[in-house]
């Protein structure tokens with residue numbers, strides 16, 4: 001398994017200092033030997049077993065996963081990562097099951113949408129009922145405010161209390177020199193910036209005081225078909241159970257299909273395709289549609305405590321040991337779907353039992369380093385990544401060690417299980433930082449690659 005070598009390479013990069021090559025090799029040998037294919041596979045087999053039921057937060061799968069990772073950290077000799085003397089950080093979560101209804105009124109005509117076939121809708125607000133009545137509908141293009149690109153889809157239009165319709169993805173701005181390609185200087189060309197993600201679209205709608213934000217689904221820019229939207233938003237979803245009950249989130253967040261959107265625009269006397277073309281220019285201004293939106297969402301909410309698991313290897317240098325490097329991997333996966341025929345368990349071997357196995361083996365390797373690392377190293381398995389990076393977000397908002405003393409977080413989400421790449425020029429490609437904290441500015445997003 002080449003993955004072990006790849007992990008060893010990451011490890012080597014972290015541990016290398018200005019030692020003579022053979023002395024370095026000798027010193028690193030016990031640490032490198034701690035990373036083995038069999039060792040990785042053993043962890044993966046347990047975490048991805050049916051007994052762990054797909055590791056959904058707040059289930060037996062969480063209990064087993066948290067216990068397993070804690071036991072491993074103890075066995076390796078890591079100290080409790082939480083200064084309260086435990087290996088866990090409690091993450092208050094809420095599971096939300098939504099029953100939404102949505103319709104548009106155009107003059108005296110009402111268009112009722114069919115839940116899951118035409119739309120999905122939910123709310124991050126922890127409220128049993130959301131009601132939006134006859135709210136004005138405004139098309140805001142890609143819904144992006146990006147000063148570094150001189151881009152503002154909202155201009156100065158007041159959208160408070162309104163229902164926003166927006167396109168998914170980054171504005172695909174063509175290259176002025178070759179319009180068959182995207183402009184690399186705008187939203188990083190073909191790459192997706194944070195402005196393209198649905199989380200951003202709902203966040204900016206909330207900042208603008210909108211009542212609802214509806215994303216128009218299109219398979220290509222979303223990179224997944226409607227079926228994925230339907231199944232991921234149609235089941236129980238998770239949110240952080242914040243003291244403000246997430247009342248700063250937009251009331252209703254929704255997706256509609258492209259067909260529904262096209263028909264709605266046409267019924268309002270607008271041409272969807274023409275407006276979409278306008279939306280890839282800086283000159284675009286919000287367009288009011290002659291429609292009103294009615295949205296009603298009934299929500300069943302269960303609150304529970306989930307957990308990030310954290311172990312610590314104290315740095316050896318008295319001056320540097322209060323600086324931290326973190327290795328993270330999310331332990332959760334999608335759990336089980338009781339409606340499925342036959343196998344109901346999403347085992348999540350690659351995503352992300354493999355990442356957790358890697359963090360455990362890296363921790364073991366670090367404890368065998370001689371001399372030990374100067375700075376402290378934290379090893380953390382985070383919860384509820386699948387629901388929107390919630391465990392990581394909670395840690396960033398409630399860090400156990402000062403963020404200004406935290407120099408880097410190296411996150412592993414799925415390792416390469418397929419063997420050596422045929423492309424001999426690239427051995428490992430690492431992308432980041434897409435979202436290390438909820439406060440990070442999208443302008444700080446810089447992809448980097450290590451070869």
Ligand SMILES: [Zn+2]
Nearest residue numbers: 351352385413
């Ligand atoms: Zn993952």
